[in-house]
Amino acid sequence: MKTTQKDCKVIDTLNTLAGKWKLVILLHLEMNGTLRFSELKAKIPDISHKMLTSQLRELEKEHLIQRVIYPQIPPKVEYSISEHGKTLQPIFDLMHQWGEAHLAYMDGEAQKLG
Template sequence: MKRKNDYNKCGIYYTLNLISGKYKMSILYLLSINEIIRYNELKRMLVGISFKSLTKALKELEQDDLIIRTEYPQIPPKVEYSLSNKGKSLIPILNMMCKWGSDNREI
Protein backbone atom coordinates (compact mmCIF):
# COMPACT_ATOMS: atom_id res chain seq x y z
CA MET A 1 0.00 0.00 0.00
CA LYS A 2 1.31 3.44 -0.93
CA ARG A 3 1.90 5.96 1.76
CA LYS A 4 0.59 9.51 1.44
CA ASN A 5 4.02 10.99 0.87
CA ASP A 6 4.59 8.73 -2.17
CA TYR A 7 2.17 10.79 -4.28
CA ASN A 8 5.00 12.63 -6.05
CA LYS A 9 6.29 9.25 -7.28
CA CYS A 10 2.90 8.32 -8.73
CA GLY A 11 2.27 8.29 -12.48
CA ILE A 12 -0.68 10.64 -12.24
CA TYR A 13 1.51 13.24 -10.50
CA TYR A 14 3.97 13.12 -13.41
CA THR A 15 1.22 13.28 -16.02
CA LEU A 16 -0.53 16.20 -14.35
CA ASN A 17 2.76 18.07 -14.07
CA LEU A 18 3.24 17.75 -17.84
CA ILE A 19 -0.23 18.87 -18.88
CA SER A 20 -1.15 21.28 -16.10
CA GLY A 21 -1.61 24.88 -17.09
CA LYS A 22 -4.47 26.78 -18.60
CA TYR A 23 -3.63 26.14 -22.26
CA LYS A 24 -1.37 23.08 -22.51
CA MET A 25 -4.13 20.52 -23.08
CA SER A 26 -5.76 22.83 -25.63
CA ILE A 27 -2.47 23.19 -27.51
CA LEU A 28 -1.96 19.42 -27.53
CA TYR A 29 -5.52 18.86 -28.72
CA LEU A 30 -5.19 21.44 -31.52
CA LEU A 31 -1.94 19.85 -32.64
CA SER A 32 -3.61 16.44 -32.70
CA ILE A 33 -6.26 17.78 -35.07
CA ASN A 34 -4.04 19.92 -37.31
CA GLU A 35 -0.73 17.98 -37.10
CA ILE A 36 1.40 21.07 -37.86
CA ILE A 37 0.58 24.59 -36.68
CA ARG A 38 2.47 27.85 -36.84
CA TYR A 39 2.65 30.17 -33.82
CA ASN A 40 0.22 32.80 -35.13
CA GLU A 41 -2.30 30.12 -36.10
CA LEU A 42 -2.22 28.80 -32.54
CA LYS A 43 -2.59 32.34 -31.21
CA ARG A 44 -5.74 32.84 -33.33
CA MET A 45 -7.23 29.48 -32.30
CA LEU A 46 -6.67 30.03 -28.58
CA VAL A 47 -8.92 33.02 -28.05
CA GLY A 48 -7.75 35.23 -25.20
CA ILE A 49 -4.25 33.79 -24.77
CA SER A 50 -1.45 36.33 -24.49
CA PHE A 51 1.77 36.07 -26.48
CA LYS A 52 3.66 35.55 -23.21
CA SER A 53 1.38 32.71 -22.05
CA LEU A 54 1.50 30.95 -25.42
CA THR A 55 5.28 31.23 -25.63
CA LYS A 56 5.68 29.90 -22.08
CA ALA A 57 3.33 26.95 -22.66
CA LEU A 58 5.03 26.02 -25.94
CA LYS A 59 8.49 26.16 -24.35
CA GLU A 60 7.39 23.94 -21.47
CA LEU A 61 5.72 21.43 -23.81
CA GLU A 62 8.89 21.34 -25.91
CA GLN A 63 11.12 20.89 -22.84
CA ASP A 64 8.91 17.99 -21.73
CA ASP A 65 9.28 16.40 -25.20
CA LEU A 66 5.54 16.59 -25.91
CA ILE A 67 5.88 18.82 -28.97
CA ILE A 68 8.48 19.42 -31.65
CA ARG A 69 9.48 22.94 -32.63
CA THR A 70 10.83 23.19 -36.17
CA GLU A 71 12.49 26.46 -37.14
CA TYR A 72 13.21 27.25 -40.78
CA PRO A 73 16.18 29.55 -41.52
CA GLN A 74 14.46 32.14 -43.67
CA ILE A 75 13.35 35.75 -43.47
CA PRO A 76 10.87 36.28 -41.97
CA PRO A 77 11.46 33.35 -39.60
CA LYS A 78 9.10 30.41 -39.93
CA VAL A 79 8.43 28.16 -36.93
CA GLU A 80 6.10 25.17 -36.91
CA TYR A 81 4.92 23.03 -34.01
CA SER A 82 3.85 19.39 -34.10
CA LEU A 83 3.31 16.57 -31.63
CA SER A 84 6.21 14.32 -30.71
CA ASN A 85 5.61 10.60 -30.31
CA LYS A 86 5.38 11.17 -26.56
CA GLY A 87 2.78 13.90 -27.17
CA LYS A 88 0.83 11.67 -29.55
CA SER A 89 0.66 9.02 -26.84
CA LEU A 90 -1.29 11.49 -24.65
CA ILE A 91 -4.03 12.07 -27.22
CA PRO A 92 -6.16 9.01 -26.32
CA ILE A 93 -6.17 10.25 -22.72
CA LEU A 94 -7.21 13.75 -23.81
CA ASN A 95 -9.94 12.25 -26.01
CA MET A 96 -11.25 10.26 -23.03
CA MET A 97 -11.22 13.42 -20.90
CA CYS A 98 -13.13 15.24 -23.66
CA LYS A 99 -15.72 12.48 -23.80
CA TRP A 100 -16.06 12.45 -20.02
CA GLY A 101 -16.56 16.22 -20.02
CA SER A 102 -19.20 16.02 -22.74
CA ASP A 103 -21.01 13.21 -20.93
CA ASN A 104 -20.98 14.89 -17.53
CA ARG A 105 -21.31 18.63 -18.00
CA GLU A 106 -24.60 20.30 -17.45
CA ILE A 107 -25.93 22.12 -20.49
Protein backbone atom coordinates in the same frame (compact mmCIF):
# COMPACT_ATOMS: atom_id res chain seq x y z
CA MET B 1 -3.67 -2.35 -3.25
CA LYS B 2 -3.86 1.31 -2.37
CA THR B 3 -1.50 3.66 -4.21
CA THR B 4 0.43 6.09 -2.06
CA GLN B 5 0.99 9.68 -3.08
CA LYS B 6 4.66 8.86 -3.61
CA ASP B 7 3.76 6.14 -6.12
CA CYS B 8 0.93 8.04 -7.81
CA LYS B 9 1.92 8.89 -11.37
CA VAL B 10 -1.26 10.94 -11.81
CA ILE B 11 0.46 13.71 -9.88
CA ASP B 12 3.53 13.46 -12.13
CA THR B 13 1.26 13.62 -15.18
CA LEU B 14 -0.60 16.62 -13.81
CA ASN B 15 2.69 18.38 -13.10
CA THR B 16 3.77 17.80 -16.71
CA LEU B 17 0.47 19.01 -18.17
CA ALA B 18 -0.35 21.65 -15.55
CA GLY B 19 -1.28 25.06 -16.73
CA LYS B 20 -4.37 26.58 -18.19
CA TRP B 21 -3.20 26.28 -21.78
CA LYS B 22 -1.00 23.20 -22.27
CA LEU B 23 -3.80 20.74 -22.94
CA VAL B 24 -5.55 23.27 -25.17
CA ILE B 25 -2.37 23.73 -27.23
CA LEU B 26 -1.81 19.98 -27.47
CA LEU B 27 -5.40 19.40 -28.50
CA HIS B 28 -5.18 22.02 -31.28
CA LEU B 29 -1.96 20.49 -32.57
CA GLU B 30 -3.46 17.00 -32.41
CA MET B 31 -6.61 18.07 -34.27
CA ASN B 32 -5.03 20.45 -36.79
CA GLY B 33 -1.56 19.06 -37.39
CA THR B 34 1.35 21.43 -37.86
CA LEU B 35 0.66 25.08 -37.03
CA ARG B 36 2.66 28.27 -37.00
CA PHE B 37 2.75 30.45 -33.89
CA SER B 38 0.26 32.94 -35.36
CA GLU B 39 -2.13 30.14 -36.31
CA LEU B 40 -2.04 28.75 -32.78
CA LYS B 41 -2.59 32.24 -31.37
CA ALA B 42 -5.61 32.70 -33.65
CA LYS B 43 -7.10 29.42 -32.45
CA ILE B 44 -6.59 30.40 -28.79
CA PRO B 45 -7.41 34.11 -28.78
CA ASP B 46 -7.51 34.46 -24.98
CA ILE B 47 -3.87 33.40 -24.53
CA SER B 48 -1.25 36.14 -24.41
CA HIS B 49 1.77 36.10 -26.70
CA LYS B 50 4.06 35.68 -23.70
CA MET B 51 2.02 32.82 -22.23
CA LEU B 52 1.82 30.98 -25.55
CA THR B 53 5.59 31.26 -25.94
CA SER B 54 6.13 30.01 -22.39
CA GLN B 55 3.74 27.08 -22.73
CA LEU B 56 5.22 26.04 -26.08
CA ARG B 57 8.72 26.06 -24.59
CA GLU B 58 7.59 23.88 -21.68
CA LEU B 59 5.82 21.43 -23.97
CA GLU B 60 8.90 21.24 -26.18
CA LYS B 61 11.09 20.63 -23.12
CA GLU B 62 8.81 17.71 -22.18
CA HIS B 63 9.12 16.36 -25.76
CA LEU B 64 5.35 16.61 -26.26
CA ILE B 65 5.66 18.94 -29.23
CA GLN B 66 8.34 19.60 -31.78
CA ARG B 67 9.41 22.93 -33.18
CA VAL B 68 10.90 23.29 -36.63
CA ILE B 69 12.67 26.52 -37.59
CA TYR B 70 13.07 27.25 -41.28
CA PRO B 71 16.10 29.40 -42.12
CA GLN B 72 14.46 32.15 -44.12
CA ILE B 73 13.66 35.80 -43.71
CA PRO B 74 11.43 36.35 -41.89
CA PRO B 75 12.02 33.15 -39.90
CA LYS B 76 9.31 30.54 -40.18
CA VAL B 77 8.63 28.37 -37.12
CA GLU B 78 6.16 25.50 -37.08
CA TYR B 79 4.88 23.44 -34.17
CA SER B 80 3.47 19.94 -34.23
CA ILE B 81 2.69 17.24 -31.74
CA SER B 82 5.59 14.84 -31.33
CA GLU B 83 5.38 11.06 -31.54
CA HIS B 84 5.65 11.03 -27.75
CA GLY B 85 2.90 13.65 -27.53
CA LYS B 86 0.64 11.48 -29.69
CA THR B 87 0.56 8.97 -26.86
CA LEU B 88 -1.83 11.41 -25.14
CA GLN B 89 -4.56 10.63 -27.73
CA PRO B 90 -6.25 7.93 -25.60
CA ILE B 91 -6.37 10.40 -22.71
CA PHE B 92 -8.00 13.02 -24.95
CA ASP B 93 -10.53 10.39 -26.06
CA LEU B 94 -11.35 9.50 -22.45
CA MET B 95 -11.64 13.18 -21.51
CA HIS B 96 -14.04 13.69 -24.42
CA GLN B 97 -16.18 10.74 -23.30
CA TRP B 98 -16.15 11.92 -19.71
CA GLY B 99 -17.08 15.44 -20.82
CA GLU B 100 -20.09 14.16 -22.74
CA ALA B 101 -21.19 12.03 -19.78
CA HIS B 102 -20.67 14.91 -17.36
CA LEU B 103 -22.74 17.31 -19.47
CA ALA B 104 -25.54 14.74 -19.69
CA TYR B 105 -25.35 14.24 -15.91
CA MET B 106 -25.45 17.98 -15.26
CA ASP B 107 -28.39 18.39 -17.64
CA GLY B 108 -30.22 15.68 -15.68
CA GLU B 109 -29.44 17.40 -12.38
CA ALA B 110 -30.68 20.73 -13.76
CA GLN B 111 -33.93 19.14 -14.88
CA LYS B 112 -34.45 17.72 -11.37
CA LEU B 113 -34.15 21.23 -9.94
CA GLY B 114 -36.16 22.99 -12.61
